Amino acid sequence: MRKCIKTLLTAAGITGGILGGLWLGTKLTSETQVRHIKPYFKRRSPYIFAHRGAMGLAPEHTKLAFDKAAEFNVEGFEIDIRLTKDEEIVVIHDAYVDRTSDGAGRVSNLTLDELKALDFGHHFRDVEGNTPFRGHPDAKVLTLRELLENYPDKLINIEIKDRPETYEGSLMPTVLYRLIKELGVEDRVLVTSFHDAQINRFRLYSGDEIALGAGEDQVKKAYFSYKSGFRHLYQPEADTFQIPYNVKGYPLDDEKFIAFLQNLNVAVGYWVVNDMDKMDELIQKGAHTIVTDFPDISHHLMKQRY
Structure with missing residues (x-):
């Protein structure tokens, strides 16, 4: 048992020495x-x-x-x-417009004109739970x-x-x-x-x-x-x-x-x-x-x- 512990400690010391030497070597030669x-x-x-x-x-x-x-x-x-x-x-x-607009589908499958036709104020709710921007002319994709x-x-x-x-x-x-x-x-x-x-x-x-x-x-x-x-x-x-x-x-x-x-x-x-x-x-x-x-x-x- 003592021999096993001694072997482990020796290995740990060698590893520590290697790492220490590596740290010092890189510290001296590296340029930040x-x-x-x-x-x-x-x-x-x-x-x-x-x-x-x-x-x-x-x-x-x-x-x-x-x-x-x-x-x-x-x-x-x-x-x-x-x-x-x-x-x-x-x-x-999002990759899809479903969460933020009244439409559905993947952005990459829709043209800009198709995206511009969607209402991106449709699902938004204020702190009182109202939808004040539904149908608003500025609730459009940019x-x-x-x-x-x-x-x-x-x-x-x-x-x-x-x-x-x-x-x-x-x-x-x-x-x-x-x-x-x-x-x-x-x-x-x-x-x-x-x-x-x-x-x-x-x-x-x-x-x-x-x-x-x-x-x-x-x-x-x-x-x-x-x-x-x-x-x-x-x-x-x-x-x-x-x-x-x-x-x-x-x-x-x-x-x-x-x-x-x-x-x-x-x-x-x-x-x-x-x-x-x-x-x-x-x-x-x-x-x-x-x-x-x-x-x-x-x-x-x-x-x-x-």
């Missing part, structure tokens, strides 16, 4: 690279972004929601995009072009929703890049996706000229580099992390984790934060961006404390 700060991030922070417009106050992703959000002086909008059957980029979250042209002073956080293995997903990065270049809004947009493959495809066109977010894989890589002690090896590929503050018990709002990313010039944003105290806590910890369904709450916080 920080991100160049894009114009998108050079406004005064913290940024308050309205999630799908003011989706807690008006039908999500409609002009009604974006107009309502603008009333509360948000820095920008966090939106989702998908490609229609006729290859127009529309501002919508194209990304319309959003960018109608709100020229707002930053736009764009999330690509179409999956990379789909036909529409394969087209989206190039169609999106061409639209951004045509409108000359490179400094006003941030492009991100849960799918790292979509971000990587878009980067093939944009290079380093447009701000990029991190996909799920990159967030995991950064967090576990930070926790492992080998954070000096982490080289960021994104300009911002748009993340929840807790995932399956992992506290992504750890102040030291935020500082780790900040030191690499990676802006840290949190979604979806609808509690005023939590907004304040995250800002105090160093959060660069707060994404909320209720910009009226964030507006009150900013006026009161900042």
